[in-house]
Amino acid sequence: MTTGLLVNGLDLVAGAVVRDLVQARHSALDVWREVRRYDPPAQAALYAAHQVLKHARDPAHTALATVAPGRAGSPEMFQWVRRIEAGWGRERAGDAIRMNPVHTLHAVDNLALSALSLAIGARGFGVGLGGAPGQAWSALDLLAQRIRQGPEVEGLVFAGDQADAEAGGAVCGVALLFARGGTRPDAVARVSWDRSQPEVTEPDRDVTVGLATLWQKVQHHSRAPRWGILLPPTLVDGRTGLLVRGELP
Amino acid sequence: MRPHRVVVTGLGAVSALGVGVDALWSGLLAGQSGLRRVPEAVAMGLPVTSGGPVPITGADRDVQLAQAALAEARRQAGLPPGPLNAGFFWSCALDTFQVGPEGLVHRAAGQCFHVLAQDYLQQHRMFAVACASGTRSIGEAFQAIRRGECPMAIAGGSAVMLTPFYLIGFAALRAVALDEDAPDPARACRPFDAERCGFALADGAGALVLETPGSARRRGATILAEVLGLGTSMDAYDLNRPPEDGAGAEACLRDCLRDAGLNASVVDVVNAHGTGTRVGDLAEAAAIRAVLGPEVAVHGVKGAIGHAMAAAGALEAVVAVQTVRTRQVPPTVGLVRPDERCALNHVVGRPRTWPHAPRVVSASYGMGGQNASILLGKYRP
Numbered sequence: 001m002t003t004g005l006l007v008n009g010l011d012l013v014a015g016a017v018v019r020d021l022v023q024a025r026h027s028a029l030d031v032w033r034e035v036r037r038y039d040p041p042a043q044a045a046l047y048a049a050h051q052v053l054k055h056a057r058d059p060a061h062t063a064l065a066t067v068a069p070g071r072a073g074s075p076e077m078f079q080w081v082r083r084i085e086a087g088w089g090r091e092r093a094g095d096a097i098r099m100n101p102v103h104t105l106h107a108v109d110n111l112a113l114s115a116l117s118l119a120i121g122a123r124g125f126g127v128g129l130g131g132a133p134g135q136a137w138s139a140l141d142l143l144a145q146r147i148r149q150g151p152e153v154e155g156l157v158f159a160g161d162q163a164d165a166e167a168g169g170a171v172c173g174v175a176l177l178f179a180r181g182g183t184r185p186d187a188v189a190r191v192s193w194d195r196s197q198p199e200v201t202e203p204d205r206d207v208t209v210g211l212a213t214l215w216q217k218v219q220h221h222s223r224a225p226r227w228g229i230l231l232p233p234t235l236v237d238g239r240t241g242l243l244v245r246g247e248l249p
Numbered sequence: 250m251r252p253h254r255v256v257v258t259g260l261g262a263v264s265a266l267g268v269g270v271d272a273l274w275s276g277l278l279a280g281q282s283g284l285r286r287v288p289e290a291v292a293m294g295l296p297v298t299s300g301g302p303v304p305i306t307g308a309d310r311d312v313q314l315a316q317a318a319l320a321e322a323r324r325q326a327g328l329p330p331g332p333l334n335a336g337f338f339w340s341c342a343l344d345t346f347q348v349g350p351e352g353l354v355h356r357a358a359g360q361c362f363h364v365l366a367q368d369y370l371q372q373h374r375m376f377a378v379a380c381a382s383g384t385r386s387i388g389e390a391f392q393a394i395r396r397g398e399c400p401m402a403i404a405g406g407s408a409v410m411l412t413p414f415y416l417i418g419f420a421a422l423r424a425v426a427l428d429e430d431a432p433d434p435a436r437a438c439r440p441f442d443a444e445r446c447g448f449a450l451a452d453g454a455g456a457l458v459l460e461t462p463g464s465a466r467r468r469g470a471t472i473l474a475e476v477l478g479l480g481t482s483m484d485a486y487d488l489n490r491p492p493e494d495g496a497g498a499e500a501c502l503r504d505c506l507r508d509a510g511l512n513a514s515v516v517d518v519v520n521a522h523g524t525g526t527r528v529g530d531l532a533e534a535a536a537i538r539a540v541l542g543p544e545v546a547v548h549g550v551k552g553a554i555g556h557a558m559a560a561a562g563a564l565e566a567v568v569a570v571q572t573v574r575t576r577q578v579p580p581t582v583g584l585v586r587p588d589e590r591c592a593l594n595h596v597v598g599r600p601r602t603w604p605h606a607p608r609v610v611s612a613s614y615g616m617g618g619q620n621a622s623i624l625l626g627k628y629r630p
Contacts, residue, residue, distance in 0.1 A: 004311075036447055042533075056395050057549055060322070062259075067377075071357055071359070072343070072344060080418075081346045081353070081414050082353060083413060084414045085347070085348045085353055085412070085413055086348065086353075087293055088289050088293060088317075088348055088412075088413045089288070089289035089292050089511065090293060090294060091292055091293075091294075092292075092293070092294045093292075093293045094290075094293040094295040094413070094417065095298075095494070097417060099417050099421045101418070101421035101422045101595050103418070104418035104419065107343050107344060107415075108379065108616065109343055109344065109358060109417065110378050110379045110616075110617050110619055111617065112381075113378070113617070113619070114483070114582070114616075114617025114618055114619060115488065115617075116488070117617075117618065118485050118486070118488065118618070121484075122485055123482060123485045123500065124482070124483070126378075126481075126619070127376070127378065127481075128377040128378045129374065129376060129377055129388075129620065130341060130358050130359050130375075130376065130377035131357060131358065131359035131375075132341075132359035132363050132366070132375045133359070133373075134373055135375050138372070138373070138375070141396060147442075171587075201552070207359075208305070223260065233521065237373065237375075240411050
């Protein structure tokens with residue numbers, strides 16, 4: 001049973017942020033074998049998810065909510081896109097094209113969700129959200145709804161994004177594991193969140209930045225009995241900020 | 250708090266059968282196919298040249314065709330253009346790549362969503378669960394209204410899939426019907442047929458206005474149907490194909506009935522996912538037989554309008570609402586000789602008229618094993 005200030009709070013059990021795919025590969029070769037065919041944001045999200053799922057009591061029955069990839073694609077995929085699209089309608093331009101089907105997957109918006117469900121045998125609640133502003137928080141809201149009321153007691157939100165899919169720019173993956181409030185005394189914190197008053201601004205296009213910032217700040221506050229973190233609209237959806245409150249479980 | 254009931258008061262559609270719900274519905278009842286050769290694909294010598302184009306062109310057709318469907322749905326619901334105090338639950342499929350005069354135009358699906366969402370003042374939720382996205386968007390909007398999170402929502406999906414990258418990419422995944430296997434473009438997609446060989450990619454958009462019955466009554470809107478349940482599941486089997494026994498689809502249908510608090514005997518019609526792929530149709534048929542029995546009437550629309558991915562479930566929901574309203578079930582275009590292993594009570598050749606407003610399951614089973622189904626019926630106060 002939940003006690004304390006946050007009667008509707010969730011237990012935040014663990015989190016991970018992955019920004020270096022080479023380092024992630026060396027520290028988790030088994031995961032690398034599974035994800036190496038995917039585009040960088042999906043890989044980053046999956047590395048982060050696997051790190052965090054080690055803390056789940058029953059990974060196969062963990063609810064999953066994801067934005068991965070936020071902005072899809074890879075340099076290899078864009079090479080195909082440029083070559084193929086340039087030939088549209090041109091006589092016999094398709095004759096020599098033998099596309100690697102793996103690179104079709106790099107355009108797929110639910111790749112990381114499906115790959116993770118396959119890896120851990122999760123057949124229950126899973127939802128993928130697209131790479132529009134605020135969708136990481138939509139994922140978190142849907143996940144919270146589910147683990148408060150649904151059959152799943154624990155839920156994982158994970159996301160992956162990149163700055164420039166064609167050039168192969170910076171990439172980030174983030175994963176946070178939550179549990180129904182009061183079920184994990186070993187949690188980092190018990191948290192709840194509220195939307196602030198509307199305040200329109202330009203949102204950050206990287207869907208991972210808000211979740212990664214939250215995890216960083218939670219770690220900073222983790223020994224405090226009670227704390228609050230205000231995430232501005234630019235890190236949420238460009239329309240509302242988010243006030244996240246936490247306490248020791 | 251008692252959950253709110255949720256009704257449909259507006260429909261919009263853009264499909265290979267034309268712009269508007271009337272074009273879609275009359276074409277389906279007449280057994281027409283909107284699939285045709287795509288001249289640029291023929292010139293290019295692609296192995297796949299059939300598809301379901303829509304009569305909206307231009308580099309921003311991802312936004313345009315969605316806006317056309319949204320405007321139609323809002324018009325029917327009596328909602329004027331402009332900002333609306335409603336949630337926006339939508340799927341924009343995959344990124345679009347098109348060649349314009351200035352070179353390659355790449356638009357991320359999230360950008361398209363961001364443009365479309367600006368008019369809606371409540372939640373913005375963009376669903377990305379492959380071919381199940383449209384159905385999931387509608388189902389999640391239903392859930393949000395039912396929980397009292399918003400009074401009204403616009404839900405559905407749009408997709409631009411008929412571009413050379415996706416034609417070649419999905420051919421490489423062996424999902425689409427190659428010309429050598431389907432020489433007649435109008436019959437490229439043959440759901441549940443013994444000679445089926447894959448689907449035909451299509452562009453499209455489908456939109457629904459959902460609200461509580463009280464909201465509809467206060468506004469004087471006509472109630473078209475009621476949403477009764479949402480089911481979801483994941484296959485956890487393979488990234489590119491479902492298990493032949495249809496276990497994931499079966500779990501999804503059972504979840505939908507459980508959510509609606511109804512048993513299988515109340516379902517009259519299934520608007521099937523019916524992609525016309527060898528394994529996909531087998532799996533779906535097995536799931537329908539296991540959950541709803543062999544007698545439930547089954548039809549699908551992808552033989553007529555192709556597979557518009559994220560828009561597919563939304564267009565199928567529009568068709569399901571029309572079925573509830575008119576009691577007519579359109580035939581499955583492209584289905585001539587049903588595969589014995591897909592034995593079901595198929596609606597073939599001509600529409601079937603129901604003696605009462607039927608309850609209809611509209612189901613979508615997405616690539617990567619993402620499944621969603623919704624149940625619709627007549628609203629009875």
